[in-house]
Amino acid sequence: MNRTREALVGLVIVVAVLVTTFGVLWLQGVTWGEPQVEMEAVFDEVGLVRAGNAVKLRGVQVGRVREIAVDPGGELVRVTFRIGEGLTLPEDAVMVLSPESLFGDWQAEIHPRTRFPRVTFPEPQEADVLPGHALPDISQLTAAADDISESMLVLTERIGIAFSEETAQNIASLIDNIEGVTTQLSTLVEQQAASFAEVTDDVRQATQGIGSAADQARQTLERVDEIIARDEVESALQDLSAIAANMRGVSAELEGTNREVREMAEQVEATFAKVQGMLETVESGEGSLGRLFHDPVMAEELEGAVSELQLLLEDIRENPRRYVRLSIF
Amino acid sequence: MSIRLEGVYKAFGEVRVLEGFSLEVEEGETLVVLGRSGSGKSVMLKHIVGLLIPDRGGVWVDGRHVSELSTEELYLLRREVGYVFQFAALFDSMSVSENVGMGLQRLERVSRGEIRDRVEECLELVGLEGFGDRLPAELSGGQKKRAGIARAIATRPKYLLYDEPTTGLDPITKAVIDRLILRMSRELGVTGVVITHDMESAYKVADRIAMLHMGQRRFLGTPEEIRATEDPVVKGFIEGRPELLENAS
């Protein structure tokens, strides 16, 4: 065998080893030459974050998640990550985990704690470990929207009893709209479910918080029936305000994630705000439900709320990938 | 001592090839084994180097029981035996020189220079000087056979086994090969076993001639004795008269 062939065999082996080594390092996101520091954050739970996900500061990727492990005792999850050396983190920094693209890939963002006033972070023992929180998955939001429109349907049905004919017609068409929205929403969810096997579970597993809020709403609304019958308006109004406050709370929880999620949360919150505003109108009126229900403003308010939902639905239809999680491998 | 086969039985499935074949080859002699094609001559020869193991009976070379040797011992034995294959069995991917030097490379304490010299010498002995760099595919049938002999003698074995060394060759090449076999035995004192059905060569090279028939030894004697034999099977074979054979069986 001649020398050239021997050398070629060696060359091929060397090339293969180099390609493999550097390929693996590169795909793992190892950066060459840039010095990095290793840091940790602790969480109650970490959602779908995994090793290799991006760590972002002010929206820019500055490193990657290296390792995720449950602390001894199982109370906390410890996420180890590496970021570029010499970065100044915000004062009282926290790490927030959220979906990056709604396709199963998550990100870890470093934010000042003040941006998440309603979130309770676990407090780490060590000084340089960041407290962290995982935001709910976006698919939970779509499920919430479904619930909300259902509640609104029930609400308007109940209120409809007390309406005059004219307003009742307005409201009735509104109810049709809402019904349409709800059906479309669930059809859409079902279609998505047919396409992407995983999505159904996520959609069905709507957040406990929203679920219980909706339940409470339903129970109260059943009471409203009796109350209207007995003309106990004041206490009915108090209950309705309580529901609205609950819903607000839920929306607040969804607040402050990445941009898409935030927009979505704002839409939902705006919807809730309108419902609450509506109820406030009822409350600040002259104490007679019958009279207020003659008020065409209220019908408009409801209409606005419905169109908000309609917009949300259209968004879902146009950008289904935003709301559907898909895991291929 | 030399080579001794005793009551060797060998069958391949249903086909029984050797049925109690015995033979003793004395040191220094050239013994020719005759037999019709397919009579089991090559099978017999392969038993001597342990390429085949007898079903029954035994083969002894230098007093060593071949089928009971360990692999290492068998390889040591094979170094003393040169085997000339019927179709030369040269390694296609190697030049003639490399083929001839193969056995030498396996021996300890033989330098590259010595190997080169010995290869040259052997090629010269078989009349193939200058053919060392050729590939087997570039040789004629007779040249291949001679190269095969050169390869077999390169390690200077004590025993040489020839499997039909002259079959299918032209008369001149035949004569060259016969002379070579004689030289091996006379000049180097090699003990030889030659398998052939070519009577002309047999008479030329043989000290003794044996005949293998129906799995057994039918005849053993000097060339003179075989010429004089009245055994119809042997006579029919050496004179090329099939009718005698048919009458006998």
Next chain:
Amino acid sequence: MAAGVGRWGGLTAETVRSVKHVDVWSRLLLQQMAKIGLDSVPIAVFIAVFTGIVLSLQASYTFTGAVPLYFVGVLVGKTMMLELGPVLTGLALSGRVGANIAAELGTMRVTEQIDALETMAYPPVAYLVLPRVLAGIIMFPVVTALAIAVGIGSGWITALQLLDMSTPEFVRGLTLFFEPFDVTFAFIKATSFGFVVTTIGCLFGFHTRGGAEGVGKSTTQAVVVSSMAILVLDAFWAVTLL
């Protein structure tokens, strides 16, 4: 079938035992590495180039609208590493290498060259089988690594040229679900493929009978059996390791 597996086991055991004849096989290893590995690089790379292109285009076709395009990177990377890189290379090499070994050893068997080796005190398994098996075990992963790299590369170029994707998009997909185990998995597969293709080629070559026709038969059988063995092993690793 059972007898065949038994023979294969016997040959494998003999091959392992032959490792002690270092002086016999060591000189032949590099030559076989060139023949089995180096000479297989062109066909493996050729296959990988087209596999990469097809994967890229088909991924984008399947994902139309519903899934973002950077998933093309995920699909090309994962499929090349986990499945197509090792398996297509293995199958191509079972044709090239397996057939070559079976034909070569088969010819040596029917022309008594293997007997000749024995008479010259060369253990034939150490001389013929071991260098080929070792070369297969070493070079299949090497060739597969190159094929995977080339396949991903061609998928990448296709994504840039024909799918209007950008490099960061493709790379994002590529790195998204990457795990170092993917590469380990590919190497485990390739190594095992190298082992079965060479041992099966040697087995059929060694047990060839009946002249040129026998050689032809052994060669065909070697290719058929080693291709089947590759697919079965592929499933085996998927079941046991994934």
